[in-house]
Amino acid sequence: MTERKPPGVDFESWVDKQIRDAEARGEFDRLPGAGKPLPSDVDATYDELWWVKRKMAREGFSVLPPTLALRKEAEDALEAAANAPSERVVRRIVEEINVKIRDVMFKPPPGPPLGLKPYDVEEVVRQWRAARQ
Template sequence: MTERKPPGVSFETWVDRQIREAEARGEFADLPGAGKPMPGVTDTPYDELWWIKRKMAREGLSVLPPTLALRKEAEDALAAASVAPSERVVRRIVEDINVKIREVMFKPPPGPPLGLKPYDVDEIVREWRERRTG
């Protein structure tokens, strides 16, 4: 659509005409999903921001402030360490998350405070060993 809105014609009228003409040409016929409800609209309970949340998920964006996202990542790291197959993997998981925690401690991003300190790797490995032998 390269046609410009003519001067003196309201924008709404011009747009309505463009849509009506495109529809008459059949440009809206056989579109994927035609006649079907939009995915997410029928989800219960209804969330008016469903499409924004779905788009953000597809794009890999987070709605959490960085510090809260890191708290979640730290929880996930501890859970992963608790079921890791070897001590070497436990140490790697905890050391990797500690690097991120230290980075936020020294260069805090905007948002709520992190409220975490680096984990004691040896303590987590000791707990991992106890679960494996217990």
């Protein structure tokens, strides 16, 4: 839909025509959830930003403060290191997360305190080796 609205045509009727034309072409037929009601959280209280939060989750955006997101990323990094195929990969994973942790340690955090210090690479590698034996 890259056409421009013709001059003199009411914007609403032009948009309605674009939607009707797309519907006639079948462009809405195979959308996820077509013909089904929107999912609702029966037990949850109404949140007017529910669709924004759902879109952010679908797109992989975090709604957590940066330090809490980094805590989660650090936990995931340790898990990834434990499942890594080689010692070289373990070292790379731990060193990358340590860089991020040090950055937050030496800059004032925008949210709650991080509460982490960099991981001991050698200790993580020792644990990785022990789990492999």
